[in-house]
Amino acid sequence: MAAACAVTAAAVLLPLTQGSPADRGTGAVHEPAAVGAAPLAPADTCQDPEASLRPSGLDGPTIARIREAGKLVAGVDQNSFKWGYRKADGSLAGFDIDLVRAIAKDILGSEDKVIYRAIPTNQRIPALQEGRVDIVVRTMTINCKRLEDVAFSTAYFEAGQQVLVPTGSEIKGYDSSLKGRRICTAAGSTAEAALKTTSYGAVPVSVPNQLDCLVRLQLGEVDGIITDNALAAGQAAQDQSLRLVGAPFTREFYGVAMNKDATDLVRRVNKVLENYRAGGDQSPWSTSYKKHFEHVLPEAVVPPAPKYRDG
Known part of the structure; x- marks a missing residue:
């Protein structure tokens, strides 16, 4: 959709x-x-x-x-x-x-x-x-x-960076629960830079647009998204099968x-x-x-x- x-x-x-x-x-x-x-x-x-x-x-x-x-x-x-x-x-x-x-x-x-x-x-x-x-x-x-x-x-x-996942996911936030999980970020974003610095064993997936991450998550091609929580909150409101987990781990303007x-x-x-x-x-x-x-x-x-x- x-x-x-x-x-x-x-x-x-x-x-x-x-x-x-x-x-x-x-x-x-x-x-x-x-x-x-x-x-x-x-x-x-x-x-x-x-x-x-x-x-x-x-x-x-x-x-x-x-x-x-x-x-x-x-x-x-x-x-x-x-x-x-x-x-x-x-x-x-x-x-x-x-x-x-x-x-x-x-x-x-x-x-x-x-x-x-x-x-x-x-x-x-x-x-x-x-x-x-x-x-x-x-x-x-x-x-x-x-x-x-x-x-x-x-x-x-x-805003702040946070993790967006499907309801029922075992991912708990930006922590060791990311290990082995396919985590999507937009190329050139602060989320991509954060994941490169501290990956917690995640498998990074980079796409041109943040919406591409959302589509991949909906199709089951990735396990989670890292993005600004204000942006992710809008996506969770649009698709109620998704939820933000953990706490924001950055403070951004x-x-x-x-x-x-x-x-x-x-x-x-x-x-x-x-x-x-x-x-x-x-x-x-x-x-x-x-x-x-x-x-x-x-x-x-x-x-x-x-x-x-x-x-």
């Missing part, structure tokens, strides 16, 4: 392709413009990866280019229930999609001026580096290694990813996030959270406090 859904959705979203700025209005995407500001800290000097550039509403070359094109190009997921997925009517929905719309409204005056591009987990960074998208909003964890290649906004969600040189866009997105979090229970963040996760996640979550670095 999940596989069929993925095939249907893929026909609706624009493919991840390259193009010149002149092609922008037809769905192809520009090359990113350098903005002449200092890049974010590389991993070898990374002390606090969640610290981003201070917010600003001032326009810069990247913002000007997006406005000239008339569209914000966003790399998203289309198969993650509650985060980025296709509804029965074919429209995109999810917590990440709500945030993309808020960014588009701030920059372009309309939440509908977006070109959505479905990208697999292992293409999130290349898509930004090659100028195929302006932003990636796709449950992407901020970490020092990724800061070598892309820039991040301040954190907009906190999702951020909006952008090209390293697009510092004016980073500042602008951070300004959007300041407004998005503001208002407590009535904030746009809380409204989106309640809509998508109130009956899915086991406990209430609040937005992470933003962290900023000098510069």
Whole structure:
């Protein structure tokens, strides 16, 4: 069922392709413009990866280019229930999609001026580096290694890695119960990196997309999945034969990813996030959270406090 859904959705979203700025209005995407500001800290000097550039509403070359094109190009997921997925009517929905719309409204005056591009987990960074998208909003964890290649906004969600298994599985969590079990992770994910570091004797299975792990688990081709618990909770809500086991074994923060040189866009997105979090229970963040996760996640979550670095 999940596989069929993925095939249907893929026909609706624009493919991840390259193009010149002149092609922008037809769905192809520009090359990113350098903005002449200092890049974010590389991993070898990374002390606090969640610290981003201070917010600003001032326009810069990247913002000007997006406005000239008339569209914000966003790399998203289309198969993650509650985060980025296709509804029965074919429209995109999810917590990440709500945030993309808020960014588009701030920059372009309309939440509908977006070109959505479905990208697999292992293409999130290349898509930004090659100028195929302006932003990636796709449950992407901020970490020092990724800061070598892309820039991040301040954190907009906190999650942790956990194990997802079929009900009745003998796997108890991220521990010795994984020994000899086929455990699936998405290529390029923090889950894949964790399993490479400490496998507990598991047999790793790597796939391009996290949804591929879900399909393999449903088909019995793997015994479990390691992924972000917020993402897995949506999958467990979609397929009630699955459950999260053990406790989260990491603390991770999702951020909006952008090209390293697009510092004016980073500042602008951070300004959007300041407004998005503001208002407590009535904030746009809380409204989106309640809509998508109130009956899915086991406990209430609040937005992470933003962290900023000098510069």
